[in-house]
Amino acid sequence: MRSHLLLPLLLTPTLSLSPPHSKRSLTDPHWTYTGSTGSLLWHTLSPTFSTCATGQHQSPIDLTAQTGTVLDNASERVVQLSYPPCADFRCKNDGHTVECLPVDEGAMVMRVGEQGGKEYHLTEFHWHTPSEHLVAGRYYPLEVHFVHASGPADDPSTQFAVFGIFFDITPTAAGTSDFIQQLLPTSFGRLPVPGKGLATLGEPGVEIGMKNLRIGDIPAHLASAPKLHTYAGSLTTPPCTEGISWFVVDAPMRVGLEGYRGLKSVLGFNARFTQNTPGGRNLVELVRSAGEGRERRRRRN
Numbered sequence: 001m002r003s004h005l006l007l008p009l010l011l012t013p014t015l016s017l018s019p020p021h022s023k024r025s026l027t028d029p030h031w032t033y034t035g036s037t038g039s040l041l042w043h044t045l046s047p048t049f050s051t052c053a054t055g056q057h058q059s060p061i062d063l064t065a066q067t068g069t070v071l072d073n074a075s076e077r078v079v080q081l082s083y084p085p086c087a088d089f090r091c092k093n094d095g096h097t098v099e100c101l102p103v104d105e106g107a108m109v110m111r112v113g114e115q116g117g118k119e120y121h122l123t124e125f126h127w128h129t130p131s132e133h134l135v136a137g138r139y140y141p142l143e144v145h146f147v148h149a150s151g152p153a154d155d156p157s158t159q160f161a162v163f164g165i166f167f168d169i170t171p172t173a174a175g176t177s178d179f180i181q182q183l184l185p186t187s188f189g190r191l192p193v194p195g196k197g198l199a200t201l202g203e204p205g206v207e208i209g210m211k212n213l214r215i216g217d218i219p220a221h222l223a224s225a226p227k228l229h230t231y232a233g234s235l236t237t238p239p240c241t242e243g244i245s246w247f248v249v250d251a252p253m254r255v256g257l258e259g260y261r262g263l264k265s266v267l268g269f270n271a272r273f274t275q276n277t278p279g280g281r282n283l284v285e286l287v288r289s290a291g292e293g294r295e296r297r298r299r300r301n
């Protein structure tokens, strides 16, 4: 385990960033997770995506004591979430994920560090199936990212911190977290809006309101988690901008099998491949230089 005294180092980058997902430009080139516009080739789709193939602090990664800092969350309490029990959101299928934006952006706060620490506010949360991060080589069926900003999106000094939670599948809905249960197509009668929850968001561009979404589970899960992984990484989507502070809870929350199937039918496959250890060469660049080396040897022989 490494000391949380390293945290200030993780939080020092001050970069002008495009915020994850929510402010994506409508003129961004079309990109996907598979095929010729998939994550291996994002850098070929636009000059503004070049960091995806050259950055040396890219996300997601395999979380271990060697790739980041593992915090003893039970005793150190470096990260605190101040979320109200319920809040209103607008959830939209943006063609890559479903993202949910709080109606009141200032209502949900994340504090990082000691003595009050640095303050961020929740700008949106979104979903990945399967998980993007691994924990010691193991993946989970679902990962939710809660994206927080230290200031306004258009302020160049604004920093971003993302809080990640894994979900594992349980055979029945009984163990499903309250947070996710109310969003699932199988939770009729408990939904904050009439309809079928996230199942209504199967087509890109569709948007629904989620009133009184119970988000109290999320800070409660953090408070009870024994370990928290943290490292300095990037957006996991184009333009793969670096300088993002990542905090990922080691222990998963639960989602029932039926509910998970409903989520998966909306989200499809939307996880970027595992990146190199932070500080190491970008994997796309490594593959390219290895191929060029083989070609040079072939020509010599």
Ligand SMILES: [Zn+2]
Residues within 6 Å of the ligand: 126, 127, 128, 145, 236
């Ligand atoms: Zn994400």
